Amino acid sequence: GAVVSQHPSWVICKSGTSVKIECRSLDFQATTMFWYRQFPKQSLMLMATSNEGSKATYEQGVEKDKFLINHASLTLSTLTVTSAHPEDSSFYICSARDPGPMADTQYFGPGTRLTVL
């Protein structure tokens, strides 16, 4: 099946700094990728839809100026958490939809655990 990678797998940063998380589709091209956030022992909440070559679409309640998304190529989307605060500490997961015969299936990256001190 399709493979999605994320980098880094974990990051610790100081409050007020910015952190960039990369999401790559390794063996397929993805015009659309998705970013989710998951707090401990909770479900995944969709943050935004990342569209190649255009602006991301954010879910209600997600601050677009705080969570900057750039989908510069068909295999890479980045999420930048700007001016991070401890409440931004979470598990961030991206996904991409398989463009092939299994087009309804989304493949998820391994996630990035962000800890803001």
Added chain:
Amino acid sequence: SQQGEEDPQALSIQEGENATMNCSYKTSINNLQWYRQNSGRGLVHLILIRSNEREKHSGRLRVTLDTSKKSSSLLITASRAADTASYFCATDVGFQKLVFGTGTRLLVSP
């Protein structure tokens, strides 16, 4: 919130037993998918069932879908310790968006 609900929240069984998890959702869907997540890891796609399907099998997995009741169930037969994980249903509500359920934490003891 559009988020679906799953029950039970947690399930503890012995190896060899069957595990059943239920998912209820709120809106019309294109399809419903089940995922597994091991602690602190990414999600693994298990099975997809389309809105016009009622039942689907994949190995030890059996999924049912009742669109009139807006509910689905996942049955894992002959469970193994390696099945210990969190299981999430996710509904495809259109525009390629998935809405996840609250999840069921399954513990299979040897």
